Amino acid sequence: METAERRRNLKESLIDAAEEEIAAQGLRGVRARALADRIGCAVGAIYNVVADLDELVMLVNARTLAALEADLLAAGHIREPAGGPGDDAAIERLRRMALAYLEFASARRPRWRAVFEHRLPPGKSVPQWYRDEQMRLFSYVEQPIAELLPGLSEERRSLLARSLFSAVHGLITLGLEEKLQALDPAALREQVTLVVSAIGRGLREQIT
Numbered sequence: 001m002e003t004a005e006r007r008r009n010l011k012e013s014l015i016d017a018a019e020e021e022i023a024a025q026g027l028r029g030v031r032a033r034a035l036a037d038r039i040g041c042a043v044g045a046i047y048n049v050v051a052d053l054d055e056l057v058m059l060v061n062a063r064t065l066a067a068l069e070a071d072l073l074a075a076g077h078i079r080e081p082a083g084g085p086g087d088d089a090a091i092e093r094l095r096r097m098a099l100a101y102l103e104f105a106s107a108r109r110p111r112w113r114a115v116f117e118h119r120l121p122p123g124k125s126v127p128q129w130y131r132d133e134q135m136r137l138f139s140y141v142e143q144p145i146a147e148l149l150p151g152l153s154e155e156r157r158s159l160l161a162r163s164l165f166s167a168v169h170g171l172i173t174l175g176l177e178e179k180l181q182a183l184d185p186a187a188l189r190e191q192v193t194l195v196v197s198a199i200g201r202g203l204r205e206q207i208t
């Protein structure tokens with residue numbers, strides 16, 4: 001087997017193993033010795049295919065973001081009657097994507113948390129390829145916002161998409177982690193639906 005192919009296979013096996021450890025234990029499961037033992041390689045071989053464990057975590061997180069992207073895309077393509085009087089398709093898509101995000105976070109909690117809990121050491125910058133993975137997800141939120149506020153500049157639309165995501169993410173985080181109070185799944189779904197619907201209708205009112 002060619003060296004390049006061996007390296008690719010080792011890298012994929014390493015990412016697979018780290019992904020499984022994060023799903024089971026969170027970020028604390030990403031330990032070089034344990035991963036090396038799991039895939040049957042020397043610890044030093046890990047650093048022949050990734051620069052460090054931070055890069056490995058980002059590669060796993062990129063898979064998580066890709067899985068989330070697939071769920072958001074599927075939710076955004078659903079065409080069913082809107083959920084409230086006068087609601088349009090754009091608000092319905094925002095609502096469905098928010099609920100898809102809630103379901104994703106709930107079902108894959110350790111992997112979801114790893115995306116937000118991982119921190120690079122001081123002085124180390126997030127690589128552009130990983131930023132691109134993150135930023136692409138916001139485009140799905142920007143599309144319905146563009147329909148609700150067609151005159152908004154690209155810069156302001158991007159900022160608004162991040163703000164809307166932050167509101168939903170904060171609500172879901174507090175609900176799942178029970179930081180303020182315990183919320184059962186049905187109650188959390190209801191709160192996410194109400195908040196996103198209210199924001200969507202408020203945006204629509206800006207042009208009516």
